Amino acid sequence: MNDRAAETSHAPTLHEIDAAATRIRPYVHHTPILHSRSIDQDLGAHLSFKCENLQRGGAFKFRGACNAVLSLDETAIAGGVATHSSGNHAAALCLAAGLRGARAVVVMPRGSSAVKAAAVRRYGGEIVPCDPTQEAREGTLAEVVAKRGCHPVPPYDDYRVIAGQGTAARELLAAEPEIDLLVTPLGGGGLLSGSAIVARALLPKLRVIGVEPAGADDARRSLAAGRIVTDVVPRTVADGLRARIGQLTFPIIQCCVDAVVAVSEESIIGAMRLLWERMKLVVEPSSAVALAALLAGAIDGAGQRIAIILSGGNVDLDALPWVAGR
Amino acid sequence: MNDRAAETSHAPTLHEIDAAATRIRPYVHHTPILHSRSIDQDLGAHLSFKCENLQRGGAFKFRGACNAVLSLDETAIAGGVATHSSGNHAAALCLAAGLRGARAVVVMPRGSSAVKAAAVRRYGGEIVPCDPTQEAREGTLAEVVAKRGCHPVPPYDDYRVIAGQGTAARELLAAEPEIDLLVTPLGGGGLLSGSAIVARALLPKLRVIGVEPAGADDARRSLAAGRIVTDVVPRTVADGLRARIGQLTFPIIQCCVDAVVAVSEESIIGAMRLLWERMKLVVEPSSAVALAALLAGAIDGAGQRIAIILSGGNVDLDALPWVAGR
Numbered sequence: 037m038n039d040r041a042a043e044t045s046h047a048p049t050l051h052e053i054d055a056a057a058t059r060i061r062p063y064v065h066h067t068p069i070l071h072s073r074s075i076d077q078d079l080g081a082h083l084s085f086k087c088e089n090l091q092r093g094g095a096f097k098f099r100g101a102c103n104a105v106l107s108l109d110e111t112a113i114a115g116g117v118a119t120h121s122s123g124n125h126a127a128a129l130c131l132a133a134g135l136r137g138a139r140a141v142v143v144m145p146r147g148s149s150a151v152k153a154a155a156v157r158r159y160g161g162e163i164v165p166c167d168p169t170q171e172a173r174e175g176t177l178a179e180v181v182a183k184r185g186c187h188p189v190p191p192y193d194d195y196r197v198i199a200g201q202g203t204a205a206r207e208l209l210a211a212e213p214e215i216d217l218l219v220t221p222l223g224g225g226g227l228l229s230g231s232a233i234v235a236r237a238l239l240p241k242l243r244v245i246g247v248e249p250a251g252a253d254d255a256r257r258s259l260a261a262g263r264i265v266t267d268v269v270p271r272t273v274a275d276g277l278r279a280r281i282g283q284l285t286f287p288i289i290q291c292c293v294d295a296v297v298a299v300s301e302e303s304i305i306g307a308m309r310l311l312w313e314r315m316k317l318v319v320e321p322s323s324a325v326a327l328a329a330l331l332a333g334a335i336d337g338a339g340q341r342i343a344i345i346l347s348g349g350n351v352d353l354d355a356l357p358w359v360a361g362r
Numbered sequence: 363m364n365d366r367a368a369e370t371s372h373a374p375t376l377h378e379i380d381a382a383a384t385r386i387r388p389y390v391h392h393t394p395i396l397h398s399r400s401i402d403q404d405l406g407a408h409l410s411f412k413c414e415n416l417q418r419g420g421a422f423k424f425r426g427a428c429n430a431v432l433s434l435d436e437t438a439i440a441g442g443v444a445t446h447s448s449g450n451h452a453a454a455l456c457l458a459a460g461l462r463g464a465r466a467v468v469v470m471p472r473g474s475s476a477v478k479a480a481a482v483r484r485y486g487g488e489i490v491p492c493d494p495t496q497e498a499r500e501g502t503l504a505e506v507v508a509k510r511g512c513h514p515v516p517p518y519d520d521y522r523v524i525a526g527q528g529t530a531a532r533e534l535l536a537a538e539p540e541i542d543l544l545v546t547p548l549g550g551g552g553l554l555s556g557s558a559i560v561a562r563a564l565l566p567k568l569r570v571i572g573v574e575p576a577g578a579d580d581a582r583r584s585l586a587a588g589r590i591v592t593d594v595v596p597r598t599v600a601d602g603l604r605a606r607i608g609q610l611t612f613p614i615i616q617c618c619v620d621a622v623v624a625v626s627e628e629s630i631i632g633a634m635r636l637l638w639e640r641m642k643l644v645v646e647p648s649s650a651v652a653l654a655a656l657l658a659g660a661i662d663g664a665g666q667r668i669a670i671i672l673s674g675g676n677v678d679l680d681a682l683p684w685v686a687g688r
Binding site for chain 2: 068070073074089090092094158309312313315316317318319349353354356358359
């Protein structure tokens with residue numbers, strides 16, 4: 037393991053995303069790209085779904101966490117890694133830390149999903165509980181970092197993480213270079229910004245669109261305002277997309293993304309169910325926003341070749357939204 | 363389309379299964395083979411899952427139906443095709459008939475699953491209702507065949523169908539020839555018999571095991587008795603495995619399969635849920651019997667390389683067994 041990347045002070049280039057791909061290749065799944073003739077017929081377009089729900093840890097998050105962990109030098113990794121995500125990044129970081137025999141500490145607000153906590157434990161992570169406020173999360177993480185010497189790995193606002201997330205689009209565009217439009221979910225912006233860098237470098241004419249829930253549309257508002265807005269209180273079933281757009285991801289999105297659109301809760305749940313029924317894929321609500329935007333007409337994709345990244349499949353099977361909603 | 367196979371009076375050989383693979387190749391999905399490190403760890407074995415739940419129509423059944431429909435000459439196909447399956451074969455046959463612009467008529471007992479009926483209609487099939495008895499189903503089908511000139515395509519007891527089903531194992535063994543054990547679900551026996559023919563021809567030392575629900579274990583009883591037993595009343599959540607072993611499939615299973623084992627309803631539902639949670643795959647209960655047999659210890663696979671065919675993913679998302687069972 038002597039290919040550690042130095043921490044960089046600039047957004048990753050295609051070169052750095054390719055280096056990330058090489059670094060993580062032995063550990064990540066090269067996920068399949070699947071198609072559905074019946075959804076194609078419904079939409080009058082040709083869709084390709086990059087199935088990151090089939091990634092290790094059940095989400096694309098393992099790519100970024102893996103790249104960050106493998107990029108740390110021996111001194112940095114010796115103290116372990118830490119984060120305060122309560123979602124897919126937490127489990128992904130624990131899984132990645134295990135690759136180097138390192139400790140992973142997850143600061144998790146009391147009342148977090150039992151399913152997510154179980155995943156952290158299954159991957160050997162240690163949970164440090166805290167109060168469910170942003171301040172408590174950040175404060176507790178700072179304490180863990182200071183007292184225990186853990187290296188913090190943020191869920192998205194980190195260039196190593198962004199480079200790792202970009203490897204999914206890299207695989208997608210290598211396999212299907214003829215696409216017209218790339219659509220990804222948008223929460224903190226790690227997946228979208230990494231994907232957009234790849235798209236701009238490889239296929240400058242490719243349109244790149246991010247989709248967020250209307251109930252967590254801080255990125256759309258931030259783009260309109262020209263600065264990150266902080267007054268959006270996220271309310272959405274898509275738990276992976278409640279995060280605020282990042283300081284590092286926002287400028288990449290401003291510069292490399294064609295549009296950001298928002299979709300309703302109802303259309304997210306409908307698209308999620310369609311993916312389960314027609315494609316036989318367990319996807320979480322966050323994964324469904326891109327298809328939801330096409331089905332709802334928020335993106336016009338008629339006649340086009342469209343690639344969608346299905347971001348993850350970690351969902352509580354005892355609390356499916358169409359069952360709970362009845 | 364001048365590669366029609368003559369109807370044969372002998373069980374398909376590898377040569378005929380290869381001919382079927384060539385015939386159906388433009389129309390079927392070459393389904394992915396997926397792996398789960400966490401399930402491997404739980405079992406202490408290396409598992410490969412051939413994902414026929416991701417096949418067109420949501421099940422391996424499209425392979426056999428497609429081969430049968432493409433094998434018919436112009437005169438035979440002119441009158442359309444018919445069957446009395448109420449399950450995955452019915453939808454698969456409608457989809458296959460559409461490839462040749464032919465009519466498909468499905469005799470379906472009143473009270474059949476609304477989801478299955480909707481799939482038949484979505485693929486352009488015509489439903490002829492009948493009483494929910496075996497006699498009514500066969501009688502109504504005979505009437506459709508006689509009066510309307512449809513060609514009957516049975517769900518499994520047909521050498522063209524068996525040859526088509528064998529193409530899934532053919533793809534699997536071509537991709538992963540190093541396996542020790544092949545496990546498939548067992549209902550009417552089409553998938554198991556086609557798979558066993560391929561295994562025997564390609565890898566004589568490969569063990570082949572069929573798994574059926576304990577509540578529909580007519581094949582196990584039939585093997586013990588040395589003849590097809592007809593007094594098993596199937597009671598199982600695995601609706602795809604309620605069919606009785608066939609006249610044509612039974613001798614192939616007697617001759618080419620190493621063992622048939624049975625699993626409880628509880629273990630089927632548990633394995634199904636594990637496939638959803640860990641592998642993010644929507645599979646129907648029938649698909650889960652092979653993994654259930656390994657998890658329950660009905661098959662000893664410790665330390666081995668094991669391939670499983672996940673047969674289908676057509677399930678009513680409003681009636682999941684772990685929700686209904688609470």
